[in-house]
Amino acid sequence: MSSHLRVAVPREQTGNSIRDSALGLVPETVEPLIALNERVWNGGAVRPALLELVRLRNARLVNCVFCRSVRYDVARADGLTEDKVAGVTDGYEQSSLDEREKRALVFADAYLKSGGELDPIRAAEVRAAFTPEELAHLAIALVSFNAASRCAVSLGGMPEDLPVMEILLSQTTC
C-alpha cells in the first residue's frame, strides 16, 4: 500500500471532508457522491448504528485505516458503542452482537469476501432478518462504503495507524 498520496488535493478547502479530499478534483462526481453519502445516513430504513457496524466490517476487510478509525456521530447518537464495534471481528457469530446485527455482517461478508455468493440457508436467514426496504438500503450503503474505502486505499497516503475519531455527518454533507 502506497504511503504517499498519488494525486493532489484541491487547493480550495471547503470544510467538507469528501470535497476537500482528492475526490474534489472531479466536481461532476464528487457532488453526487456527497449527496449519496447524506442519503445513506439520513434517507433509509436502516438505523445509523447498524449501518456503522456494516461500514466498519467493510473497513476491516478492505484494511482502510482511515475508515476503521472513524465513528460517525449519528451512529453513536443512535446507540453505537465500542463494545459493539469490538464485535465486528471474524468471530462475530460468537460475539454479543444481536442476531440482526450478525445477519447484517453475513450480508456484508457475502459481498466483501465471496463476490456476492451466498449459500441458500444463509441467504434465507438474511431475508428473514430484514424487510426488502432494509435490504435495499443496506445494499446501497455497503456498495457506497466499499467504493469509498477502496478509493482511499487505491489513491494512497494511508497512515499505518490512527486513533479512533468521531466525524460529524454534517462535515460530509455541507
Place this chain on the structure above:
Amino acid sequence: MNTTSITLGDVLARAGSAAPAFETMWQALWSQRRVPPALLELCRLRLAQLHGAAAELAVAHPAVQVPPARRDSVIRGGFATDGQFAPGEVAVLSLAEVYAQDPAAITDGMADAVRRTYGDAGLVVLIEALGFIDGRIRMARLTNALARAGA
C-alpha cells in the same frame, strides 16, 4: 430475473431516497468525460470476467458502444499484447485488473501510467468508477442469491 450491475438500480428502488442518489452517482460516472465511458465499459467487462459473472458478460451498458473485437480482447485478457489498445487504455485496464483483486497491490507505476494519459482527475474518476462497477457486480450477484432463497 437475473439482476446485473446495469439493472441493479431497479431492484434497489425500494431503498427510499438513497435509491435515486445511488442512480445519480452511477449516471455521473458514465456521463463524465475524463475517462471515456467506452473504456469504463471495457473495465466492467474485465471485472465481470474476473468475477466469473456470466450474466454481466451477456449485457452491455446502454449508453456506450464497444467494437466487438475490443470487447472480446478484454474479456479474453489479451488487451495488453494484441495491439488494439493505446498505452493509456492498457494502463487503465491493467489497473482495473489489480484493483479487482486487491487495491492495495496497485503500484505507483500503475497509477502514474494512468495519470500520464488521463491526469490526476482521470485517475480519481477511474478509481471511483471501478468501486461502483465492481460493487454493483458483487451486489447484483448477492441480490440474485437472496432472490433464489425466496423463490
